[in-house]
Amino acid sequence: MHKIKRSLTYIFLSIVSFVSIFPFLWMIISSTNKSVDVTKGSLLPGTHFMENLRNLLNTTDLTTALLNSAQIAVITTILALFIASMAGYGFQVFRSKSRDIVFNIILLSMMIPFAALMVPLYRFFAQISKVAPAIGIDTLSAVILPTMTTAFLIFFFRQSTKMFPKDLLEAGRMDGLNELGVFIKIYMPTMKTTYAAAAIITFMSSWNNYLWPLIVLQTPENTTIPLLISNLGAGYAPDYGVIMTAIVIATIPTAAVFFIMQKHFVAGMMGSVK
Amino acid sequence: MKEKKSGLSLHKTTGLTAWSFIIIAVSIIVLFYFYPMIDALLLSFKSGMGANLQFVGLDNYKRLFTDSTFITAVSNTFFYLIIQVPVMIILALFISVLLNDSNLKGRGFFRTAIFLPCVTSLVAYSIIFKYLFAADGLVNMLLMKLHLIADPIQWLTDPFWAKITIIIAITWRWTGYNMIFYLSALQNIDKSIYEAAKIDGANAPRQFFNITIPMLKPIILFTSITSTIGTLQLFDEVMNITKGGPGNATLSISQYIYNLSFKYNADFGYAATVSYSIVFMIVILAIIQFKVAGDKDA
């Protein structure tokens, strides 16, 4: 009885895992094939990876796009984690009627579809450009600024703070730390798990962000990876082998961040929070 | 600034300190979300081509009710919502409970594998899904080999199946994401609670419903709200996999806004009106969800 249940669990998880992984395998296989074979849905690995890569490097400015995407994703992640965790902590630890109201209003922003924001936000940045071109239209800052914090992250940190052991805060205050000290020296190290999860989520959404960079960035020097990939597919005769190669390369950093963070994530779970 | 009512602090913390923790985040949200939304509100009372916008009062809002494309988009979106969100949350919850068993071998592998779809970009996964679900694609091939179907299913070009394909795609992409939330919350549940329940003779399903679900309630509420919002704002998947078709069978509200802004001859005024209709719907749904689940948090 127990054994059957066990086997069923393994079978179920194996199927789910296979379904999750299969598209990746296909993507990697396709990056080694010629365009014609990709369109035929070939499942056999080919020998054209290097050729695809060479074509990709020759026809696009891949390094620039990678550097820009990395810059945007790293800065966004650092700022967003710090700002949002501080706010989430603040809203929970210093709860009050008025701050709860502010929090609920902030939550509303989560509900605004980006499609609704894109045109007004662009108009806003067009105004900013007139006074401060360094953070206006067509700068990486313009991509970073609106995503520097999200209601989602604030909510996430506030929710996690609910599980935070309160005596730790008190202990910190007893030791003579001020409030910011308690936050930085006690809360932040203890909440590694939460920060790791938040970092994964933020990095990925920033790396894969498409619509806003598309609208606000113009010059090729400022292009990002998702923009580069969407351009590759836009022709009368797109080369799918090259596109798949670009996608594989674009997926490596997010996968890497996940694998690296995952260790901290697990360590954090085993360790601190008890 | 004289509040210090509930909260965790036993100390006197001045309001100023408390506000200083949240002020940066609040300013950013106000500046980059609420300010543009006010601009959009003003736009929603105007109409016209390109930059020649004229004030039209409530005309745009009246137009919503007679616009059959808008009504189709709304009903499609709710179809996704009602089916996709519960399916995904139950699936994610189920998987995470299975994975939380420390005797399970290969936990790390399963967890990584199931989370992996989250790292893909939308361009990537939409191209892949278009292939897998093509009429002569691998999914149909497999189903026909297994004799589950006799003829290929038109996954992308039949109005009903196209909706199902979108739901499958979103579920594939986001189940692992939600699973991670549940897993980390499960790790925080004290093992001794389960031990005690076992001694009391509670079997696995009873443990699940009596301990796991109540303990995870805040996080389930959180994920169901974010998923609901995500589905109501659904854009990338539909745009990339079916482009809203066949006909308008898979069109989502966000995609309709995009079409009104950029695909058709731009009418930013009416696009803003449609945007406000989603905000309105989401606010109502969020209130319902909070009421149903109760926000008297732990």
Next chain:
Amino acid sequence: MILKKLMAIIMASVLLLAGCSSGSKDAANKPGANGANSGKETKEITIWAWDPKFNIAALNIAKEAYAKINPDVKINIVEYAQPDTIQKLNTGLNSGTTKGLPNIILMEDYRAQGFLQSYPDAFYDLSDVIKASDFADYKIGPTSYDGKQYGVPFDSGVTGLYYRTDYLEQAGYTAKDMENITWDKYIEIGKKVKEKTGKFMMSTDPNDLGILRVMMQSAGSWYLKEDGKTPNLAGNEALKESLEIYKQMLDEGIMTIHSDWSQMLAGFNSGNVASLVQGNWITPSVKAEASQSGKWAVAATPRLTKTPNATNSSNLGGSSWYVLNMDGADVAADFLAKTFGADVDFYQKLLTDVGAIGTYTPATSGPAYKSGDEFFGGQNITADFAEWTKTIPKVNYGIHTYAIEDIMKVELQNYLKGKDIDQVLNDAQKQAEAQLK
């Protein structure tokens, strides 16, 4: 105390942001990257277009040619997906700033009127810069507005019937049987092909009604009346017949369905589809499958039978160049005038290197238009396309082509499910009138 620290953090992050953006700018910016906006006496222009193998490749040839005429001008070619250029142009023009917009932009002919009419002051009048009569007649409507020529017509979307000679032979047809046929004949051949070879005659995407547009334009008709604004669906004979043919091809089982571009390419590259009716820009994609060399030929587009004025020529897609009214417009106009607007040799290179057929009539007498193509069994397809271009009926694409097409997509589904055709067209007409005010 805390507040001070916070302020310090905010300041630090703002500086960091400003630093990183200006830093990256400076690095990339040595000679003023987006020079379009820097300084009055600009000698640098930026151009936006899509498709690296086609439009961008064409621009590079033009850039090279222009460098000999005016070496002082620096030309930045920027590649964006087609919908992205539209989106950027819309947001830019709407927010009333030309910052970040290019000097020259490529626009699809179907969309041009919408922009010319929505933002009339945003585009530079090219009437005196190019000679409109040098270009294919059907291109002038979409690229001009209010008596002024705003666009430099670029690629031809002239359509042809590409078919597999080997399949047709197996079904008992020769090249002669394919000349100037009607759609009825096409269906008849398709049935024979299906019977003898098991291959589909055609493949279509229910989300892209390009084939209906081809049929309509071949009879000089469109979704909109000549004014470009009034929906022309109810009682539109050409559209009605096109829909009937579409349904018949599905009912007879000679047309299969694909759901995106790459699957369409796969359809004929893998040999599952025996023919296609497409714009000439599909040629490189057909030739991508080298093993099929010698097995293809191109005939004139089939024509409608019930609709008066039906022809065997039509158009699908195609785009033109526009100059934005901002600093550098005169330089940009000069660049277009001396390359796309006058240079016969440039068009020869365009054809041999890129495979692009322009719409500049004087170019057709050049040498590149005179050689056959082995892939098509030695047929001189360029000369044939050039010939058909001359007779493409002129229609006004107006400002609502895509909005109406989305309405038609829904009604097409209803029609395929059995709804009466006149009812379909009447309902579509009503919806279009309600939606397009």
